[in-house]
Amino acid sequence: MKLKRILALFVSVVMSASIFVGCGSSEPTDSTKTEPTATKAATGSILPSAPVKVTFWHSMKGNIADQLKKTVDEYNSSEGTKKGITVDLIYQGEYDEASTKLSAILQADAANELPDIMQMSSKGIFDVKESKYIYPIQNFVDIDANGINLNDLNANALHYAMYNGKVLGLPFSNSSVMLYYNKDMFKAAGLDPNKAPTTLEELATYVKALTVKSGDKIKTFGLGTKTRFFLLGSWIPMQGSEKYMFDNADGRKGTPTTLAMTKDGTLDHFLTEWEKVLATGGVDYGVVSPNEGFQSGLYAMMTASTSSMASIVSKIQNTGTFDVGVAELPRVDANSTKGTGIGGSALYVFDAGNDDKRLGAWDFMKYLATPKVSGDWFMNTGYYAMNSKAYDLPEVKTFIEKNPLYNIILTIADNSKDYPNYLEPWVPAFTDIDTTVQNEIIKLSEGSQDRATTISNIDKKVNMTLKDYLDANGQ
Amino acid sequence: MIPNKIIKAKSIVESVFSLALGILIAFPLFYAFMCGFKDDATFDSYPPTIFPKDFTYFDNFKHVLFDSLVPRFMLNSLLIAVVVTLVRLLLSMFAAYSFAFFNFKGKNVLFFIIIGTMMIPTEAVLIPNYITISKLGLLNSYVGIMAVYFVSAIQVFMFRQSFKTISSSLREAAFLDGCGDLQFFFEICIPVSKATITALSLNSFVAVWNTYLWPLLVTNRPEMRTVQVGITMLAADDSGVKAPIFAAIAIILLPTIIIFAFGQRNIVRGIASGSVKG
Numbered sequence: 024m025k026l027k028r029i030l031a032l033f034v035s036v037v038m039s040a041s042i043f044v045g046c047g048s049s050e051p052t053d054s055t056k057t058e059p060t061a062t063k064a065a066t067g068s069i070l071p072s073a074p075v076k077v078t079f080w081h082s083m084k085g086n087i088a089d090q091l092k093k094t095v096d097e098y099n100s101s102e103g104t105k106k107g108i109t110v111d112l113i114y115q116g117e118y119d120e121a122s123t124k125l126s127a128i129l130q131a132d133a134a135n136e137l138p139d140i141m142q143m144s145s146k147g148i149f150d151v152k153e154s155k156y157i158y159p160i161q162n163f164v165d166i167d168a169n170g171i172n173l174n175d176l177n178a179n180a181l182h183y184a185m186y187n188g189k190v191l192g193l194p195f196s197n198s199s200v201m202l203y204y205n206k207d208m209f210k211a212a213g214l215d216p217n218k219a220p221t222t223l224e225e226l227a228t229y230v231k232a233l234t235v236k237s238g239d240k241i242k243t244f245g246l247g248t249k250t251r252f253f254l255l256g257s258w259i260p261m262q263g264s265e266k267y268m269f270d271n272a273d274g275r276k277g278t279p280t281t282l283a284m285t286k287d288g289t290l291d292h293f294l295t296e297w298e299k300v301l302a303t304g305g306v307d308y309g310v311v312s313p314n315e316g317f318q319s320g321l322y323a324m325m326t327a328s329t330s331s332m333a334s335i336v337s338k339i340q341n342t343g344t345f346d347v348g349v350a351e352l353p354r355v356d357a358n359s360t361k362g363t364g365i366g367g368s369a370l371y372v373f374d375a376g377n378d379d380k381r382l383g384a385w386d387f388m389k390y391l392a393t394p395k396v397s398g399d400w401f402m403n404t405g406y407y408a409m410n411s412k413a414y415d416l417p418e419v420k421t422f423i424e425k426n427p428l429y430n431i432i433l434t435i436a437d438n439s440k441d442y443p444n445y446l447e448p449w450v451p452a453f454t455d456i457d458t459t460v461q462n463e464i465i466k467l468s469e470g471s472q473d474r475a476t477t478i479s480n481i482d483k484k485v486n487m488t489l490k491d492y493l494d495a496n497g498q
Numbered sequence: 499m500i501p502n503k504i505i506k507a508k509s510i511v512e513s514v515f516s517l518a519l520g521i522l523i524a525f526p527l528f529y530a531f532m533c534g535f536k537d538d539a540t541f542d543s544y545p546p547t548i549f550p551k552d553f554t555y556f557d558n559f560k561h562v563l564f565d566s567l568v569p570r571f572m573l574n575s576l577l578i579a580v581v582v583t584l585v586r587l588l589l590s591m592f593a594a595y596s597f598a599f600f601n602f603k604g605k606n607v608l609f610f611i612i613i614g615t616m617m618i619p620t621e622a623v624l625i626p627n628y629i630t631i632s633k634l635g636l637l638n639s640y641v642g643i644m645a646v647y648f649v650s651a652i653q654v655f656m657f658r659q660s661f662k663t664i665s666s667s668l669r670e671a672a673f674l675d676g677c678g679d680l681q682f683f684f685e686i687c688i689p690v691s692k693a694t695i696t697a698l699s700l701n702s703f704v705a706v707w708n709t710y711l712w713p714l715l716v717t718n719r720p721e722m723r724t725v726q727v728g729i730t731m732l733a734a735d736d737s738g739v740k741a742p743i744f745a746a747i748a749i750i751l752l753p754t755i756i757i758f759a760f761g762q763r764n765i766v767r768g769i770a771s772g773s774v775k776g
Contacts, residue, residue: 078718084730084731084732085732088731113718113719113720114720114731115714115718116711116714116727116730117730120711120714123624123625123711123715124714124715126625127624127625127628127629127715128628128632130625130628130629131625131628131629131632131633133632133637136632136637136718315542318542338542342539
């Protein structure tokens with residue numbers, strides 16, 4: 024009996040301890056501390072004073088990782104050799120895992136374990152955006168007149184990596200969501216293969232025409248998609264000016280405290296239009312990565328990232344599997360703006376007190392942002408070129424002529440440049456909140472709950488998650 | 499008396515059921531092996547095929563074995579899994595021995611504290627463990643990866659249960675004849691627990707072989723990585739090339755399968771010998 028009590032006590036202690044460990048806030052923040060170092064560097068040279076190794080953690084995989092390695096090798100053997108800078112490229116697992124590692128380092132206060140450059144997704148940067156170890160790119164730009172001209176960078180991608188009006192990171196692997204479609208199926212359904220749907224209402228008629236059933240079973244879905252943040256990040260803001268999913272400008276002006284889209288009617292309006300598409304019965308609404316299904320003919324249209332372009336061109340278009348059509352993401356309605364949102368990752372510099380490493384990191388970033396390197400990145404992946412001047416290079420022009428599908432990426436960038444606030448949000452518990460929103464919309468799609476319930480559930484659940492985070496972190 | 503016919507029918511049903519279950523479980527593994535032999539076009543074909551066009555297509559395996567760090571990763575994982583399994587066994591058995599045979603103050607409390615750790619999810623101790631390992635200066639070392647696995651509560655518990663089946667009067671009798679604790683441990687406890695030892699070492703080897711996040715956290719150098727991290731490095735979300743991943747999976751699964759094939763016979767033998775003695 025006595026033992027049982029001791030055991031119960033012990034278990035409860037252990038459980039509560041694990042809760043604290045899970046939510047313990049990270050290191051103290053002090054963003055003003057970076058200023059003195061900036062002035063210090065301004066008086067000196069903008070190159071490292073001694074040979075230096077710059078550690079670069081990334082989360083790219085497969086052929087994109089190969090392309091990144093090629094770039095780093097080229098830098099090390101050219102500019103790097105001249106300046107005594109060696110970039111050490113290290114894969115640190117997927118975004119989430121790399122971020123876990125980073126928060127472990129910060130909580131252990133093991134600054135010497137920090138990388139000098141780290142690629143982080145929206146989820147990763149959220150946790151460390153106010154860390155004293157982050158050295159904003161803005162500081163480099165301010166002291167190095169010949170560094171990077173911010174006006175040359177893709178405007179949307181630049182805003183993606185800005186926090187409180189300050190450039191925090193260098194935009195790196197940024198992409199937008201777009202529509203890919205099967206032109207052969209368009210022809211078979213009697214649709215003009217050179218004309219894609221432009222609004223959700225039109226999308227509905229296209230989906231209906233393209234869906235092929237045999238008996239009760241659907242042989243071809245008109246559309247394969249999932250209403251992730253990536254898509255909502257375009258569909259919500261395009262309904263007007265200053266429309267956001269979350270308050271605090273989707274987390275670019277501070278940690279979001281509440282949902283905005285459930286209150287200002289934007290989610291309701293989007294879902295009203297979206298229900299027209301769902302009503303066709305030809306939408307596979309639960310598929311995160313419809314690429315394989317699109318390739319195999321299961322989907323006549325799909326929403327996917329511009330960064331899928333390279334593989335779609337090489338696996339579908341160039342193999343002659345079928346003729347691929349590309350278009351911008353359909354607008355919510357005719358009144359929507361023509362901007363498309365942006366998501367992805369940026370590169371951030373960590374400053375653990377070694378000026379040489381920091382300046383080495385900056386030099387490498389300048390190299391990445393040159394038109395030539397940006398152009399290679401764009402042509403081999405479908406990510407936006409960091410430096411928009413890349414599109415004027417003769418080799419890039421020739422490449423686009425040979426691969427005209429890539430034109431759509433330029434079109435999206437051009438149409439979106441006046442709408443730099445259409446961004447993937449920086450929110451706490453990114454994955455949880457994204458999943459909650461998706462699951463509620465899936466319930467609506469199945470018909471198991473109506474629009475009003477969906478919106479109120481999203482509002483309730485997401486705001487609860489946000490509140491829990493804010494309570495636990497004393498904000 | 500149950501008629502022979504019914505027994506026979508029952509055994510046929512059992513066999514068919516086991517066979518079906520076996521196929522169901524083995525199929526994904528088999529499919530992964532087959533995919534390793536597929537070229538890109540066969541891999542992507544729709545409807546998908548089970549068998550590759552050509553079993554002499556070795557490019558994927560060559561890529562994994564010669565162009566990637568996977569062999570090095572396997573060596574790392576092997577080292578870690580073997581050392582951890584051995585150290586774990588030894589420590590758990592010593593701990594279990596004292597819990598089973600010794601009487602000391604706070605014995606039960608201590609035991610429940612150890613058992614209690616089983617309720618803490620691994621995710622919750624990930625960062626505290628990192629901090630500990632970092633303070634000990636063991637980051638980026640094999641010892642750093644292994645240290646947190648050296649003691650396993652479930653093993654302590656299992657061995658204690660196993661040792662408890664040995665009657666304490668046997669131990670007293672042995673001690674009267676001049677046997678000491680170490681001798682009793684090695685000559686009586688270990689042989690009696692053969693089945694438990696086999697089962698737990700297999701389990702521990704496979705578990706450590708499969709760990710992913712912890713080795714990734716404590717090491718920075720690519721050449722220190724383990725196999726599971728290695729697989730993810732081969733994959734890309736939006737790029738098409740997936741066949742080499744299957745080749746890597748096939749290669750990485752081999753040690754587990756071999757060990758299991760050998761181990762399974764030992765488990766049966768261990769149980770059989772235990773029952774004869776009992």
